[in-house]
Amino acid sequence: MRTRVFLLISIAVAAAVFFAARLVNNDYVFFAGYTVLQFIVLATAWNILGGYTGYVNFGSAAFFALGAYSTVFLHKFYPMPIPMLIAIGGIVSGIVGLGTGYLTLRLRGAFFAIATLALAVVLQTLVVNWDYVGGSRGAYIIRPNEIALIGPYVQYLFLLMLALAVIALAIARGIERSQLGYGFATIRDDELAAEASGVPTLRLKLIATTISGALMGMAGAPFPYYIGYLQPSSAFGLEYAVNSIAMPMIGGTTSWVGPLIGAILLGLLQQLATVTISSAVNLLIVGLMLVAFVIVAPNGIVGLVQEFLRRAGVHTRSIAIIVIAAYLFLGGIGGIIWSLKLTLGSGLVVFILAALCIAAAYGLLVLETWGLWLGIFLFAISIPIALAELLMGGVSTMVMLQIAIGIVVAWFLLRADVKLLYRQQKVAAS
Amino acid sequence: MGLSFDLLINALIAGILLGGFYAAVTLGVSISFGILDIVNIAHPAFIILGSYIAYIVNTRLGIDPIVISIVMLPVFYLLGAGVYQVYYESFERRGQESLRGLSFFFGLLFVTEVMLILVFGVDYRYVEAWYIGPSWRLGVMDFPLRMLVPCLAALAMFAALQLYLSYTFIGRAISAVAQDQLALRLMGASPTRIKRIAFGISIATTAVAGALLIIIQPVEPSVGREYIGRVFAICVLGGLGSLPGTVIGAMLLGILESFTATFYGPSWAPAVAFGVLLLTLAFRPAGLLGR
Numbered sequence: 001m002r003t004r005v006f007l008l009i010s011i012a013v014a015a016a017v018f019f020a021a022r023l024v025n026n027d028y029v030f031f032a033g034y035t036v037l038q039f040i041v042l043a044t045a046w047n048i049l050g051g052y053t054g055y056v057n058f059g060s061a062a063f064f065a066l067g068a069y070s071t072v073f074l075h076k077f078y079p080m081p082i083p084m085l086i087a088i089g090g091i092v093s094g095i096v097g098l099g100t101g102y103l104t105l106r107l108r109g110a111f112f113a114i115a116t117l118a119l120a121v122v123l124q125t126l127v128v129n130w131d132y133v134g135g136s137r138g139a140y141i142i143r144p145n146e147i148a149l150i151g152p153y154v155q156y157l158f159l160l161m162l163a164l165a166v167i168a169l170a171i172a173r174g175i176e177r178s179q180l181g182y183g184f185a186t187i188r189d190d191e192l193a194a195e196a197s198g199v200p201t202l203r204l205k206l207i208a209t210t211i212s213g214a215l216m217g218m219a220g221a222p223f224p225y226y227i228g229y230l231q232p233s234s235a236f237g238l239e240y241a242v243n244s245i246a247m248p249m250i251g252g253t254t255s256w257v258g259p260l261i262g263a264i265l266l267g268l269l270q271q272l273a274t275v276t277i278s279s280a281v282n283l284l285i286v287g288l289m290l291v292a293f294v295i296v297a298p299n300g301i302v303g304l305v306q307e308f309l310r311r312a313g314v315h316t317r318s319i320a321i322i323v324i325a326a327y328l329f330l331g332g333i334g335g336i337i338w339s340l341k342l343t344l345g346s347g348l349v350v351f352i353l354a355a356l357c358i359a360a361a362y363g364l365l366v367l368e369t370w371g372l373w374l375g376i377f378l379f380a381i382s383i384p385i386a387l388a389e390l391l392m393g394g395v396s397t398m399v400m401l402q403i404a405i406g407i408v409v410a411w412f413l414l415r416a417d418v419k420l421l422y423r424q425q426k427v428a429a430s
Numbered sequence: 431m432g433l434s435f436d437l438l439i440n441a442l443i444a445g446i447l448l449g450g451f452y453a454a455v456t457l458g459v460s461i462s463f464g465i466l467d468i469v470n471i472a473h474p475a476f477i478i479l480g481s482y483i484a485y486i487v488n489t490r491l492g493i494d495p496i497v498i499s500i501v502m503l504p505v506f507y508l509l510g511a512g513v514y515q516v517y518y519e520s521f522e523r524r525g526q527e528s529l530r531g532l533s534f535f536f537g538l539l540f541v542t543e544v545m546l547i548l549v550f551g552v553d554y555r556y557v558e559a560w561y562i563g564p565s566w567r568l569g570v571m572d573f574p575l576r577m578l579v580p581c582l583a584a585l586a587m588f589a590a591l592q593l594y595l596s597y598t599f600i601g602r603a604i605s606a607v608a609q610d611q612l613a614l615r616l617m618g619a620s621p622t623r624i625k626r627i628a629f630g631i632s633i634a635t636t637a638v639a640g641a642l643l644i645i646i647q648p649v650e651p652s653v654g655r656e657y658i659g660r661v662f663a664i665c666v667l668g669g670l671g672s673l674p675g676t677v678i679g680a681m682l683l684g685i686l687e688s689f690t691a692t693f694y695g696p697s698w699a700p701a702v703a704f705g706v707l708l709l710t711l712a713f714r715p716a717g718l719l720g721r
Contacts, residue, residue, distance in 0.1 A: 050529065054528055054529050056528075056529055056532045056533065056536075058471070058536060103708050103711055103712050104708075104711055107711060107715050109528050110463070110469040110528075110532070111666070111711055111715075113469065113471070113532055114469070114471070114658075114659075114662040114707070115704075115707060115708065115711070117471060117658050117659065117662075118658065118659030118662070118663070118703065118704040118707055119704065121655065121656060121658075121659050121700050121701075121703075121704065122659070122700065122701045122704040122705075124700075125697065125698060125700045125701040126701065128697060129695075129697050129698060188529075238540070238543075238652075238655075242536075242540050245533055245536060246537075249530075249533055253529070280544055280547055280548055281548070283540070283544050284541065284544040284545065284548065287537050287540040287541040287544060288537075288541055290533060290536075290537040290540075291534060291537035291538065291541060294520070294521075294530040294533050294534045294537065295516070295520045295534065298524070298530055
C-alpha cells in the first residue's frame with residue numbers, strides 16, 4: 001500500500017468513526033473516545049523512539065504536560081485557535097526532546113532512560129513553582145460550549161484528536177518504510193555495527209527523539225480544553241508514562257499496528273475498569289499486563305499473531321476455515337428463519353443472503369474456489385450492512401462486533417496462503 | 431551577618447547528614463547499575479516497601495526500625511535474588527535487557543506503588559523511636575538525631591559493603607564480574623550466580639534504606655518517585671561502580687539540595703538532582719571517581 005492510499009483509507013476510517021460516534025449521540029462516547037485517541041497518539045509517538053530505535057522514554061508525561069502547559073501559558077498570554085496551540089505545543093516538546101537527547105544520547109542508552117525519568121520530576125517542580133501558569137493550585141481554562149459547523153465543543157476536540165491520531169499513524173508508518181526507518185532499525189539491532197557501517201546514529205536518534213517528543217506535546221496541547229481545570233498532578237500523571245510504554249509493549253513494538261492495537265485495547269479496558277471498578281485497580285491491571293507481556297510475549301499481540309500464522313500449517317488454517325463455514329452456515333439458517341417473519345420484499349432479500357451464506361459455507365468446506373470468493377464477498381458486504389443497521393438505530397455494540405468479524409474474516413480469506421490452499425486443491429484435481 | 435553564618439553552617443550540616451542518608455539509598459543502585467550493569471529503576475520501590483515493613487512492625491510491636499531492617503535483610507536478599515533470576519531468564523539471556531528489561535523494572539516500580547496505595551492508601555505513615563525528636567547542640571551547630579542516626583547507619587553500611595567487596599572471595603568476584611566475565615568463568619565461578627548474589631545484596635540494602643527513610647520523613651507510596659532522579663544522579667556523579675564515589679556524590683548532592691532548600695525554598699529541591707545529572711553527563715560522564 002502506498003502512503004497516499006494509506007492516508008486516504010485512514011481518513012475514511014476516521015470519518016466513519018466520527019460519524020458513528022455522532023450517531024450514538026451521547027457525550028460520554030466523545031469524552032471516552034477522546035482519551036482513547038489521545039493514548040493512540042501517545043503510544044504511537046513513544047513507539048517511534050522506543051520501538052523503532054530501542055531507546056526507552058519514561059518521560060512521556062513530561063512531554064505531554066509540556067504541550068498542555070504551553071497551551072495554558074498561551075491561553076493567558078494571547079488566545080489562539082486550538083490547531084495553532086497544537087502546533088506550538090509540538091514545537092516546544094520537540095525542542096525539549098532534542099535538548100534532552102543531545103545531552104544524554106551520546107552516552108549509553110540507560111542514561112537517556114534515566115534522564116527522561118528525572119525530567120518529569122523537574123518539569124513538575126518548575127510548573128509547581130511558576131505562578132503564571134497556576135502553580136500548584138492549577139489553572140482554569142473556560143471552554144466555549146459550542147463551535148461553528150460542528151456543534152458541541154467536545155466533538156470538536158474529539159475531531160482534532162482523531163486528526164492527530166491519523167497524522168501520528170501516517171508518520172509512524174511512513175518512517176517504518178523509509179530509509180529513516182531502516183536507519184532506526186539498525187540502531188535497535190546493533191548500534192555499534194550501525195555506527196561502524198557509517199549510519200549517522202546520533203543524528204538519527206535525535207530525529208527520533210524530536211519527532212516523538214513533538215507528537216506527545218501535540219497530544220497534550222488540547223488537554224486543558226478537554227479537562228477544563230489543569231493541575232500539575234493531573235498533567236504529569238504517572239498513568240501517561242505507564243500507558244504510553246505499556247500500550248506499544250502489549251500491542252507490539254516493531255510496527256505501527258502494535259501501538260494502535262495496544263492503545264485501543266488498553267484504552268477501552270481502562271474506560272470500562274474506571275467506570276466499573278476503580279482507577280487505582282485499572283492502573284494495577286495495566287502494570288501487571290506490562291510485566292506479564294514483556295516476560296511472556298516479548299513482541300506483543302502482533303508478535304503472537306505473526307507467530308501463530310507462521311506456525312499454523314494447513315491443519316490450523318483448515319480449522320479456521322471450518323469455524324468460518326460453521327459461522328456462515330448457522331447465520332444462513334438463522335437468516336432463513338428470520339426471513340419468514342418479515343414482509344415479502346425484505347424477507348426475500350434476507351432469504352437470498354441466507355441461502356448464499358449456506359452455499360458459501362459448503363463451498364469453503366469442499367475447498368472450491370467459488371466458495372472462497374463467495375465467502376469474501378459476503379463478509380465484505382456485511383460491513384456496509386452493519387453500518388446501515390447502525391443508521392436505522394441498531395444496537396451499537398452488536399454492530400461493532402459484526403463489523404470487526406467482517407474485517408477479520410475478509411482479511412483472513414484474502415491472505416495469500418489461504419488462497420494457495422484453494423489453488424493447490426484445484427491443481428491436484430486437474 | 432552572624433545569623434546568616436549560623437544559617438550557612440546549619441545548612442551545611444543538614445546537607446552532610448542528608449547526604450549520608452542518600453548514600454544509603456544509592457549504595458544498592460551503585461552495585462546493581464554501577465557494577466552489574468542492570469538498570470534497576472525499581473530500586474526506590476523496594477525502598478518504600480522496606481519503609482512500610484518498618485512501619486508495620488514498629489506500630490504493632492514497637493521495635494526500633496533499624497533493628498527491624500537488619501532482621502529483614504535476608505528476606506530482601508532472597509527477594510532480590512528472585513527478581514534477578516526472572517530478569518536473567520527473561521531478558522539478559524535473550525539479550526533484550528535494554529528495552530524490555532527496563533520496561534520490566536518500570537512495571538515492577540509501578541505495580542509495587544499501586545499495590546501499596548491499594549493496601550495502605552495515600553496517607554503519610556511514620557514510625558516511633560527515641561531518636562526522633564531530640565537534637566544535639568554544639569555551639570551554633572545543630573545535629574538533629576533524626577538525621578544523625580540514619581547518616582551514621584548509612585556510613586556503617588558503606589563500610590561493611592566496602593570491606594565485603596574488597597576482602598572476601600565473593601566480594602572480589604562481584605567486582606570481577608563487571609570487568610571480565612570470561613576470565614571469571616575460567617576461574618571456575620559462575621557469573622550468573624555471582625550476579626544473583628550481588629543483586630540480592632543490592633536489594634538487601636533497600637531494607638535498611640527504607641527504614642532510614644521512614645525515620646527521616648513520613649512516607650507514602652509515591653515518595654519513591656522523587657528518589658529515582660536522585661539515586662541515579664548520585665550514582666553517575668560519584669562514578670559508576672565506585673562505592674566511595676557514591677558516598678562523596680551523595681554528600682555533594684545532599685549539601686546542594688540543603689542549600690537550595692535553605693536559600694530558594696524547599697519546593698525547588700527536587701530539580702537539583704536533575705541539574706546535577708545533566709551537567710555530569712554533559713561534562714564528565716565518568717563521574718568524580720570513575721574508572
